Amino acid sequence: MNSLKQKFESRDGAQFPGKTYVEELLKPVFNDQKEYLLEPMLEIHKAHTIMLAEQGIISPEEKNQILNGIDQVRRINGDDIEYSSEYEDLFFVIESKFSEIIGEELAGKMHIAKSRNDLGETMYRMVLRGYLEKTISEAETLRKTILYQAEQHIHTIMPAHTHTQPAQPTTFGHYLVAIHDNLSRDIQRIKNALKTINQSPMGAAALTTTGFPINRERVADLLDFEGVLENSYDAIGTADYLIDAAQVLVSLMTNIGRWVQELLRMASKEVGLLEVSDAYVQTSSIMPQKRNPVSLEHSRAIASSAAAEGLGVIHMIHNTPYGDINDTEDDLQPHLYNGYKKAIRVLRLLNAVILTMNIDKQKAFEQARKNMITITELADVLARNYNMPFRKAHAKASQIARNAYQLNLELFEIPLNQVNEWIGEVKINEKEWSDITNPFSFVERRKVTGGPAPEVVQSMIEKRKRE
Numbered sequence: 112m113n114s115l116k117q118k119f120e121s122r123d124g125a126q127f128p129g130k131t132y133v134e135e136l137l138k139p140v141f142n143d144q145k146e147y148l149l150e151p152m153l154e155i156h157k158a159h160t161i162m163l164a165e166q167g168i169i170s171p172e173e174k175n176q177i178l179n180g181i182d183q184v185r186r187i188n189g190d191d192i193e194y195s196s197e198y199e200d201l202f203f204v205i206e207s208k209f210s211e212i213i214g215e216e217l218a219g220k221m222h223i224a225k226s227r228n229d230l231g232e233t234m235y236r237m238v239l240r241g242y243l244e245k246t247i248s249e250a251e252t253l254r255k256t257i258l259y260q261a262e263q264h265i266h267t268i269m270p271a272h273t274h275t276q277p278a279q280p281t282t283f284g285h286y287l288v289a290i291h292d293n294l295s296r297d298i299q300r301i302k303n304a305l306k307t308i309n310q311s312p313m314g315a316a317a318l319t320t321t322g323f324p325i326n327r328e329r330v331a332d333l334l335d336f337e338g339v340l341e342n343s344y345d346a347i348g349t350a351d352y353l354i355d356a357a358q359v360l361v362s363l364m365t366n367i368g369r370w371v372q373e374l375l376r377m378a379s380k381e382v383g384l385l386e387v388s389d390a391y392v393q394t395s396s397i398m399p400q401k402r403n404p405v406s407l408e409h410s411r412a413i414a415s416s417a418a419a420e421g422l423g424v425i426h427m428i429h430n431t432p433y434g435d436i437n438d439t440e441d442d443l444q445p446h447l448y449n450g451y452k453k454a455i456r457v458l459r460l461l462n463a464v465i466l467t468m469n470i471d472k473q474k475a476f477e478q479a480r481k482n483m484i485t486i487t488e489l490a491d492v493l494a495r496n497y498n499m500p501f502r503k504a505h506a507k508a509s510q511i512a513r514n515a516y517q518l519n520l521e522l523f524e525i526p527l528n529q530v531n532e533w534i535g536e537v538k539i540n541e542k543e544w545s546d547i548t549n550p551f552s553f554v555e556r557r558k559v560t561g562g563p564a565p566e567v568v569q570s571m572i573e574k575r576k577r578e
Contacts, residue, residue: 128196140441141194144201147448149192150185151237152205152230155313157181158333159225162326169220177221180213200441202227224314224321228347228435232312235444237334239356242451243305249458250298250363254291256466261287262572265565268550269384269475270484277482280550283470285563288571290370295575297363304355311336312346318435319343348434353424353447360421360450364414367457371411374464378404384475388467391460410460413453420450479550483512483522488547488556489539497537507534523548 123130128137157178164174184205198204209218265284270277311334314320314327320343327339340346377385391406424446431438486508493504511533515525531538539547546552558564561571 133194133196137196137200138194141201141204143441143445145189145192147238147444148201148234149189149205151234152202153181153185154237154334155230155233155330156221158330159313160221161333162329163220163223165329166324166326168223168323168325173217173220176213176217177209180209180217183212184208202230224316224323224325226315226317228317229312229315231440232315232347233334235440236308236310236312236336236352238444239308239352239447239451240305242448242455243301243308243356243359246363246451246454246458247298247301247305249455249462250294250301253458253462253465254294254298256462257287257291257294258572258575260465260468261285261291261568264470265568265572267470267472267475268479268554269470270479270482277478277484279484279487280479280553281563282554282565282568283475284565284568284572288568288575291575293366293370297359297366300359300362304352304359306337307355308352309337310340310352311338312340314339315343315346318347350428350431350439353439353443354428356447357421357424357450360447360454361418361425364418364421364454364457367461368411368414368418371407371414371461375404375407375411378407382478384471384478386469386471387464388469390467391464406460406464410457410464413460414457417450417453417457420446420453424450476550480523480548481521483515485522485548485550485553486512488553492539492543492547493534493537496539496543499537521548 160169160174160177160181163169164171169177187208192201192204192208195204198207206218206222209221261284263284264287265282267283268280269283269286271279271281271286311327311331313330313334314325331337331339340349374385376382378387387402387404387406391404392402393405395401395403424443427438427443427446489511490501490504490508493499493507494501499507511525511530514533515522518525527539527541527544530544546556554563554565556564558567561567
């Protein structure tokens with residue numbers, strides 16, 4: 112009787128590549144390579160060929176024949192480039208196409224001073240470069256939209272929260288500038304990561320460069336890299352460019368996810384400050400009154416998924432050897448590509464939602480009058496106008512807040528004579544109490560750098576527009 116192993120090998124094969132290996136690894140990897148890496152591969156072949164001719168390593172005629180072959184391969188329908196067990200991966204499939212078109216000798220000359228190692232690392236960097244550039248562009252668009260809305264709301268009073276509790280009055284414009292600045296720092300982080308990525312490994316070959324007199328800087332220039340990754344061991348062995356790309360993806364999506372959650376809270380019926388456009392809400396299948404802000408919910412979920420892709424990349428790299436390894440290549444790269452695809456979707460969705468949303472200014476103001484969130488100003492008035500030590504003034508304000516809470520009153524509902532009786536030592540006047548209980552006055556008074564006073568926020572907006 113055949114053993115279990117023998118039965119399996121009769122179906123799967125006992126020689127490389129086994130059927131399971133083909134179906135679960137080689138084919139999926141090949142399809143990913145074809146989707147993401149084919150065009151960068153051809154661009155690298157072209158640049159490397161031009162350099163070889165310029166360095167006198169191949170003749171001008173050979174260069175022209177090779178470049179013509181690259182153009183012919185580029186015109187092949189993608190559906191006609193399929194996985195074959197005859198070849199290990201896309202690199203060898205394309206090499207076979209070149210052999211068919213320009214002959215084996217010229218196809219071999221294409222690979223002088225070039226390895227799958229430096230070719231692969233360069234392809235990965237080119238693809239990632241494209242995704243980071245698109246992400247920066249979409250994030251810049253969102254940033255401008257946030258700043259536009261901020262300028263519309265420099266006078267829109269609203270309650271700010273700390274520890275999820277109403278804290279002090281601010282303006283929606285002040286809040287949006289904060290979000291804008293957070294996003295701006297993430298954009299800068301992506302730009303920094305792009306600078307790390309946009310260095311050419313070409314010419315490192317397998318690991319130690321080559322004995323041919325190549326010009327690495329010329330290839331880098333032809334492929335629009337900012338420079339050359341100088342040390343050839345570093346060029347092949349490093350993974351920090353992947354970690355940078357993953358970390359900035361995690362940062363961008365995590366930071367965005369936090370304020371998307373805030374917008375969802377504002378859009379709830381109970382809070383009712385933010386109305387998402389009809390274009391980006393859906394109703395319930397059974398409850399016709401519902402206006403579900405699903406565009407924000409999807410943005411939150413997709414952002415979390417994108418951040419998870421970035422974290423997955425970092426974990427895949429963790430504790431791997433420093434050198435040419437599969438861990439940082441075919442299995443890892445799609446996580447970054449998919450993560451950035453998701454990030455771009457999030458940025459586009461949020462741009463549409465934020466540009467078209469409406470704020471209930473009256474309700475926002477009414478909420479800013481409640482929960483005694485202007486009481487800080489009472490302590491300030493006692494310290495500023497009556498020379499009361501601030502800790503004592505704070506204690507007086509705290510006692511008044513407790514008294515009001517016990518009486519179930521808002522500050523503006525308490526008569527001035529009652530307030531002065533509770534203060535005891537000094538008597539504030541009607542104008543002072545009116546300003547203390549008025550969120551407009553609270554905001555207007557805060558004119559120091561970065562504060563919510565409308566002229567300060569407008570100044571911040573103008574500064575950011577210039578930048």
